Amino acid sequence: MKRLIYILSFAIFLQMNAQTFNSGQKWTDFHTNKNALSHPVPTNIQKNFDIAINEISQMLKGEKPLSFKKAVFLVENAYYEGQMSWEDYNNEILRIKPILDKMIDNRNLRQYKTAGNWAVFTYMSDSIPENDFKPYQYDFENFMSNSNIESSLVSRLLKRKRGNCRSLPFLYKILANEVHVEAFIAVVPMHCYVKHKDEKGNWWNLEMTTGTFSRSSFIMETFNVSEVAIESGLFMKPLSEIESVAFCICDLLNYYEHKTGRYSDDFIKRCYDIGLRYYPNSQLQISKGNDLKFRLDSKIIDMGLNGYRDIAKFPELMKEFEVMDSTFKYLTKIGYSTLKSEDYERMVNDIKVKQTKLNTKK
Numbered sequence: 001m002k003r004l005i006y007i008l009s010f011a012i013f014l015q016m017n018a019q020t021f022n023s024g025q026k027w028t029d030f031h032t033n034k035n036a037l038s039h040p041v042p043t044n045i046q047k048n049f050d051i052a053i054n055e056i057s058q059m060l061k062g063e064k065p066l067s068f069k070k071a072v073f074l075v076e077n078a079y080y081e082g083q084m085s086w087e088d089y090n091n092e093i094l095r096i097k098p099i100l101d102k103m104i105d106n107r108n109l110r111q112y113k114t115a116g117n118w119a120v121f122t123y124m125s126d127s128i129p130e131n132d133f134k135p136y137q138y139d140f141e142n143f144m145s146n147s148n149i150e151s152s153l154v155s156r157l158l159k160r161k162r163g164n165c166r167s168l169p170f171l172y173k174i175l176a177n178e179v180h181v182e183a184f185i186a187v188v189p190m191h192c193y194v195k196h197k198d199e200k201g202n203w204w205n206l207e208m209t210t211g212t213f214s215r216s217s218f219i220m221e222t223f224n225v226s227e228v229a230i231e232s233g234l235f236m237k238p239l240s241e242i243e244s245v246a247f248c249i250c251d252l253l254n255y256y257e258h259k260t261g262r263y264s265d266d267f268i269k270r271c272y273d274i275g276l277r278y279y280p281n282s283q284l285q286i287s288k289g290n291d292l293k294f295r296l297d298s299k300i301i302d303m304g305l306n307g308y309r310d311i312a313k314f315p316e317l318m319k320e321f322e323v324m325d326s327t328f329k330y331l332t333k334i335g336y337s338t339l340k341s342e343d344y345e346r347m348v349n350d351i352k353v354k355q356t357k358l359n360t361k362k
Contacts, residue, residue, distance in 0.1 A: 033294055036261035044081055045259050046267070052078040052252055053271050059245055060278050066241055069093065069174045071248040076153050079255040084155060092158045097178045099123065099130050104179075116181025117196050120172055125211035136161045136168060138209045140348065149258055152251070166251070168208035169194045173244070184238030185247065187283070188223035189339040195238040203238070222347065229335025233281045246279035253287050263287070264294035281334050285327060292324035 040046075052074040058064040059071065069090070077084040100119040109115035127133045139151045139162040150156045154170050157163035163171070169185055169192045176183035176196075184195045186205070193214070194206040205214045219225065219236065229235040239247060249271050256271075257263050272287040299317060300307065311317040 030294060030297055032261055033264050034298070037265060041260050041262070041267075048078040048082040049252065049256055049259075049267065051082075053249070053267075053274065056245060056248060056252075057274050060242060060274065066245060068170075068177060068241065068244050068248075071245045072154050072170055072174065075248050075252045075255065076155050078252060079149070079153065079259070080155075081259075089155055089158070093174060093178060096123070096175060100175065100179050103130055112199060114181070114196070114199055116176055116179040117183065119179065120175045120181070120183070121206065121208075121211075123175070124168070124172060124208065134161055135211075136163065136171070136208075138162070138168070139164055149255065165191045165193070165209050169206075172206070172208050184240075185244050186236050186238055187247070188219060188225050188235045189337055190341075190344050191223055191339075193219070224337045224339050226335045226337060228333075229337065232334035234283075234334045234336060239279075243279045243282075246275045246284075247282065249275035250283055250287075253284075264291040283336075285331050285334075285336070289324060289327040289331065292320065292327060296320045296324055 055064065055074055056071050059066050073084065073086060073089050077086075100116065100123055103119045103123065104110060104115045109118065112118075122128065123131055124136045127135050136157060139148075141148075151162070151164040152166035154163075154167050154174065157167040157171055172194050173183045173185055182196055186193050186195045194208060195203055196206065197203055205216060205219060206212075207214050216236065220227075220230075223235075225235045230237070253263075253268060253271055256267065262268065268287060268291055272284045272291070275282065275284045276288065296311075296317065299320070300311060303314075305311060308321070311321060
């Protein structure tokens with residue numbers, strides 16, 4: 001009976017054309033990964049990625065203080081191959097903290113729970129003396145992370161005051177944590193934003209890319225988010241502190257692929273295994289599914305089999321298939337969806353036009 005279930009599941013899988021999930025990156029390029037595995041990752045690159053996942057893992061286990069700010073640094077330092085300075089990065093953030101505190105005190109806002117939210121938002125998005133009339137802006141020239149990955153880095157944003165839908169909300173959360181006010185990262189396909197409560201306890205969606213607030217219905221429609229994905233917590237959920245740190249592993253894997261050409265190896269497996277323990281309904285499931293698929297495909301090729309149709313007579317391969325298939329089915333169950341790159345680009349260009357008109361009126 002169990003073998004029959006395997007075969008039926010296998011048949012359904014074939015009918016679905018071996019469905020895989022595309023996160024907007026080239027996660028499922030088999031031959032690129034196969035070629036990358038033929039030579040070792042340079043020691044300096046592997047060393048810094050290992051440092052990052054080791055310390056993030058310690059945070060998640062409670063062996064080190066949980067710090068979103070530090071997790072972001074570790075991931076970005078791995079990308080820069082250990083060339084970043086924690087002191088420089090942290091000192092710039094600490095430089096901003098008293099400015100935010102002074103903004104709150106100068107306007108006698110301490111009695112309000114959202115005073116810190118106001119200060120961070122104003123400091124980042126408005127042209128004011130406190131930021132030398134230079135707000136942090138959306139980088140319209142490099143808004144796609146895969147065209148210029150550095151637009152996603154908070155360290156670059158701190159230096160150049162230009163970033164994208166990763167670095168801008170990440171910096172907002174880091175600064176909010178510094179002034180001890182609640183702010184939560186929320187995720188949708190190809191996008192992140194900030195969620196926080198107002199004085200009455202109502203949730204607001206803050207788009208740091210535009211400096212505006214968005215309705216949930218608008219976000220759902222714009223980013224192709226289903227009610228199932230919201231109910232499961234995959235998308236639009238205000239991430240807890242531990243989930244936010246685990247979410248940084250998604251970036252770590254993205255930067256690792258960018259540096260090495262790999263989306264499947266033992267390091268990647270270790271990373272998503274760690275992250276999924278603390279943030280199971282996350283896009284790390286994509287990394288898991290694609291890693292499992294690559295491993296299975298490699299064995300099929302090495303054994304000289306004629307594709308998936310030949311694996312039914314190999315119990316071990318069928319077990320691997322079942323785990324892979326269940327991962328992709330689970331992504332469907334929790335409402336995974338994506339957004340076409342061209343749709344995202346069109347949306348950003350529309351925002352750019354509106355922003356230009358607004359600046360012209362000013």
